[in-house]
Amino acid sequence: MEVTIHVKRGTQGRQYYQSYRLEVENPNVTVLDLLFKIRGIDGSLSFRYACRMGVCGACAMVINGVPRLACAIKLSDLGTKEIFIEPLKGKNIIKDLVTDT
Amino acid sequence: MEVLKYDVVVVGSGLAGLRAAAAAAAAGAEVAVLTKVSGPRSHSISAEGGMAAVVDPAKTGDSPELHAYDTVKGGDYLVDQEVAVQFAYEAPREVKFLESIGVPWNRDPDGSYSLRLFGGMSKPRTLFVKDKTGFYIMTALYKYVKGLPNVHLYEEHFVTRIVVRNGVFLGFVAYDMRRGELKGFAAKAGVLAAGGGGRMFRTTTMGYLNTGEVYGYALRAGAALRDMEFVQFHPTALVPSGILISEAARAEGGYLVNRLGERFMKRYAPERMELAPRDVVSRAIYMECAQGRGFTHESGLCYVGLDVRHIDEKRLKERLPQLLELSKTYAGVDPTRDLIPVRPAAHYFMGGVYTDAQGRVLTADGRWIRGLWAAGEVASVGLHGANRLGSNSLSECAVWGRLTGEAAADYAKSTPSTPSGMLTEEVKREEERVHGLLKRERGGETPSSIARELQNIMDEAAGVVRHGSELSKALGRLSALQKRLADIRISDGGLVYNMELREVLELDGAVLAAQTILTGALLRQESRGSHYRLDYPQREDKSWLRHTLYYIYGGSLLVAKREVNITRWMPEVRRY
Numbered sequence: 001m002e003v004t005i006h007v008k009r010g011t012q013g014r015q016y017y018q019s020y021r022l023e024v025e026n027p028n029v030t031v032l033d034l035l036f037k038i039r040g041i042d043g044s045l046s047f048r049y050a051c052r053m054g055v056c057g058a059c060a061m062v063i064n065g066v067p068r069l070a071c072a073i074k075l076s077d078l079g080t081k082e083i084f085i086e087p088l089k090g091k092n093i094i095k096d097l098v099t100d101t
Numbered sequence: 102m103e104v105l106k107y108d109v110v111v112v113g114s115g116l117a118g119l120r121a122a123a124a125a126a127a128a129g130a131e132v133a134v135l136t137k138v139s140g141p142r143s144h145s146i147s148a149e150g151g152m153a154a155v156v157d158p159a160k161t162g163d164s165p166e167l168h169a170y171d172t173v174k175g176g177d178y179l180v181d182q183e184v185a186v187q188f189a190y191e192a193p194r195e196v197k198f199l200e201s202i203g204v205p206w207n208r209d210p211d212g213s214y215s216l217r218l219f220g221g222m223s224k225p226r227t228l229f230v231k232d233k234t235g236f237y238i239m240t241a242l243y244k245y246v247k248g249l250p251n252v253h254l255y256e257e258h259f260v261t262r263i264v265v266r267n268g269v270f271l272g273f274v275a276y277d278m279r280r281g282e283l284k285g286f287a288a289k290a291g292v293l294a295a296g297g298g299g300r301m302f303r304t305t306t307m308g309y310l311n312t313g314e315v316y317g318y319a320l321r322a323g324a325a326l327r328d329m330e331f332v333q334f335h336p337t338a339l340v341p342s343g344i345l346i347s348e349a350a351r352a353e354g355g356y357l358v359n360r361l362g363e364r365f366m367k368r369y370a371p372e373r374m375e376l377a378p379r380d381v382v383s384r385a386i387y388m389e390c391a392q393g394r395g396f397t398h399e400s401g402l403c404y405v406g407l408d409v410r411h412i413d414e415k416r417l418k419e420r421l422p423q424l425l426e427l428s429k430t431y432a433g434v435d436p437t438r439d440l441i442p443v444r445p446a447a448h449y450f451m452g453g454v455y456t457d458a459q460g461r462v463l464t465a466d467g468r469w470i471r472g473l474w475a476a477g478e479v480a481s482v483g484l485h486g487a488n489r490l491g492s493n494s495l496s497e498c499a500v501w502g503r504l505t506g507e508a509a510a511d512y513a514k515s516t517p518s519t520p521s522g523m524l525t526e527e528v529k530r531e532e533e534r535v536h537g538l539l540k541r542e543r544g545g546e547t548p549s550s551i552a553r554e555l556q557n558i559m560d561e562a563a564g565v566v567r568h569g570s571e572l573s574k575a576l577g578r579l580s581a582l583q584k585r586l587a588d589i590r591i592s593d594g595g596l597v598y599n600m601e602l603r604e605v606l607e608l609d610g611a612v613l614a615a616q617t618i619l620t621g622a623l624l625r626q627e628s629r630g631s632h633y634r635l636d637y638p639q640r641e642d643k644s645w646l647r648h649t650l651y652y653i654y655g656g657s658l659l660v661a662k663r664e665v666n667i668t669r670w671m672p673e674v675r676r677y
Contacts, residue, residue: 040547043547051147052309058139
């Protein structure tokens with residue numbers, strides 16, 4: 001199935017959405033997996049991650065309007081083929097999805 | 102360009118690194134911690150099962166000597182025995198330290214520490230907090246270290262070079278990802294505590310940042326690596342992600358079954374069954390799969406079932422809550438009703454930066470690189486031999502974190518300040534190198550395709566079982582990969598939070614480290630601990646009861662053998 005991912009990118013005050021279309025075979029992929037797929041196409045996209053098992057909290061971001069861990073939320077949990085990803089709100093943006101801590 | 106000056110600089114902010122920083126700070130040093138991660142997110146946070154220490158000998162009839170003996174036997178006699186003894190005596194003190202800063206160890210109804218029996222241990226001696234031990238330790242330790250006025254945490258500062266001149270440590274160069282610039286850290290003393298390199302393999306329990314470049318950087322700085330061929334595969338990683346299901350599941354009574362519903366460990370370790378050491382259990386799973394008795398996952402991977410259905414549900418929720426969560430989220434199964442699909446995955450590097458028993462970093466001929474220490478998984482202090490016993494790593498990180506931190510602070514006190522001019526030169530050189538990398542927009546491959554190839558090579562040749570001809574082929578592929586790495590493409594031209602740049606720098610060290618693993622695995626013509634050669638299935642004490650050392654001389658990787666410190670227990674047949 002094809003999914004479209006709209007990622008809010010850029011640095012503080014100079015942000016824009018970039019959209020990526022991905023072909024996904026298994027709906028059990030996590031949003032973090034999808035972001036890695038995007039990095040295969042566009043290596044300039046930046047985001048944080050570490051444990052990839054829902055423990056450390058590094059990959060917190062706003063996914064379809066709700067702050068969640070990208071590694072702990074699956075495509076099938078979202079129930080949509082259109083995903084909006086933004087950095088956490090109320091923080092200075094360093095680059096793309098990476099904010100000040 | 103900035104060059105900062107400290108007494109002690111620690112690389113890595115996991116348990117070993119933060120423990121070292123805390124100990125150095127307590128001894129009065131000005132300390133910097135350089136870490137590629139942000140916040141308390143080093144891989145120690147994912148530790149699950151627990152921490153081994155003989156805290157209550159009367160309760161279980163345990164002793165530090167027995168802990169040391171189990172460690173020596175578990176490591177297939179490649180353990181430096183006096184190191185194991187020192188470890189067993191020091192570990193209980195670290196349990197108390199962690200408790201004093203807020204780690205809420207599980208306790209039994211009588212108030213004593215709860216203890217689990219882990220694989221290869223003779224007595225229950227593993228302390229734990231549910232199956233989230235690392236999470237509780239890192240949360241407490243990070244908060245504690247943040248509160249120390251003389252420790253400065255430099256997060257998302259990726260070390261690109263260890264600066265050593267004439268056998269003396271001078272400092273580090275690091276890429277500050279948030280500000281997009283290189284910085285020098287001049288220091289009298291340094292502690293390497295950068296963790297393992299599981300991401301050289303495709304199937305690993307380790308987090309995404311455990312890429313292993315510091316092994317390569319240490320080699321380039323003149324240090325030796327030791328015993329790199331010994332990579333531990335954890336028997337129970339979720340299929341297909343490799344996410345760890347703690348050994349605590351088996352310690353609490355879980356067992357392994359094949360496709361025929363058979364508890365197959367009876368064939369491989371009739372006495373200890375699922376609580377045999379990890380190398381034994383991993384090989385057993387491999388054999389079941391090789392002989393067609395495994396399940397097949399939709400991804401094509403073979404696996405076996407971990408069965409915890411017979412364990413009381415209340416106990417599961419109390420003692421293994423993470424197992425329940427991880428199985429549901431990442432495998433879509435409910436362990437109270439279903440088997441958990443598991444297979445072995447790369448989990449721990451027994452080898453590492455060659456050190457003496459105090460954690461001082463050595464060259465191949467045994468000279469100390471003055472001012473430099475290593476602790477935790479990145480180090481090879483001689484504790485784990487050919488196979489680490491589960492729950493010994495948290496104690497190792499804490500014990501040698503403290504010992505190296507204290508020693509580094511003492512050394513800094515008695516050493517005159519080094520001039521930072523050398524560091525300025527080194528930072529300039531690194532800036533040129535990095536800016537050169539950023540101009541490679543038209544090169545061949547992306548960092549992720551190189552990383553994938555590295556993982557394929559390592560999975561195919563350096564897994565649970567190995568063969569000489571596969572290893573030779575793999576070394577050829579790896580040397581071709583090294584050339585491709587020199588012609589890599591970086592599409593992101595910016596310096597701020599450039600992940601491709603970090604990946605290239607990671608690969609630059611990791612490929613060299615991978616070369617030591619493959620070389621060691623090819624040369625070691627025997628089977629010992631985690632290293633199993635199909636073409637040499639026996640342990641050969643006569644020629645191979647030896648450590649392997651790797652070092653760079655004249656631009657080439659060379660290998661040497663070194664005696665094992667055997668003082669108390671003579672090698673015996675390892676049966677479980």
